[in-house]
Amino acid sequence: MYFPMSKVVSSESETTEIAKQFSKIISVGEIVLLNGELGTGKTFFVKSVCSDYGLTNVSSPSFAIVNEYHNSKKIIHFDFYRIKKVEELYDIGFEDYLNESGSIIFIEWANLFSEVLPKRNYQIDFKLLNNSSREIRIQKND
Numbered sequence: 001m002y003f004p005m006s007k008v009v010s011s012e013s014e015t016t017e018i019a020k021q022f023s024k025i026i027s028v029g030e031i032v033l034l035n036g037e038l039g040t041g042k043t044f045f046v047k048s049v050c051s052d053y054g055l056t057n058v059s060s061p062s063f064a065i066v067n068e069y070h071n072s073k074k075i076i077h078f079d080f081y082r083i084k085k086v087e088e089l090y091d092i093g094f095e096d097y098l099n100e101s102g103s104i105i106f107i108e109w110a111n112l113f114s115e116v117l118p119k120r121n122y123q124i125d126f127k128l129l130n131n132s133s134r135e136i137r138i139q140k141n142d
């Protein structure tokens, strides 16, 4: 997989295929930003990546703001959608999560608080094109 990459998918299994390839590339200490409107597939993508790591208890963290999953890999899964003020992020220890080097961090709706994000990241943009197709774009920022 080379970046930037962009693909139009028309089924869940095509999305899963991209997620699988992506899961092989990312490693501990990396941060993955997922942006896109409601229902475009951000959580689905994180689930697919985690499933490749053998983690199956993945769910949307929108109410909890952050979920953690681990086995041999540790995954931190944020969702900024319900956050109103950046202070709420600091209250739940966002900076500690960032400084922790042993995990991979996923952030849904990362664009809502772009000021708190490290410059070095993978950015994935999801877009619904029509009823049956979606565009997934992945770029590496550093």
Ligand SMILES: Nc1ncnc2c1ncn2[C@@H]1O[C@H](COP(=O)(O)OP(=O)(O)OP(=O)(O)O)[C@@H](O)[C@H]1O
Residues within 6 Å of the ligand: 009, 010, 011, 012, 013, 014, 015, 036, 037, 038, 039, 040, 041, 042, 043, 044, 045, 060, 062, 108, 134
């Ligand atoms: N090609 C596809 N890729 C991903 N999801 C798909 C695809 N086709 C259909 N879906 C369905 O679309 C839905 C995407 O929902 P998901 O919760 O992943 O969106 P989200 O971007 O996380 O939304 P939110 O902003 O509410 O968190 C799922 O129900 C999934 O099954």
Ligand SMILES: [Mg+2]
Residues within 6 Å of the ligand: 042, 043, 044, 060, 079, 108
């Ligand atoms: Mg979601």
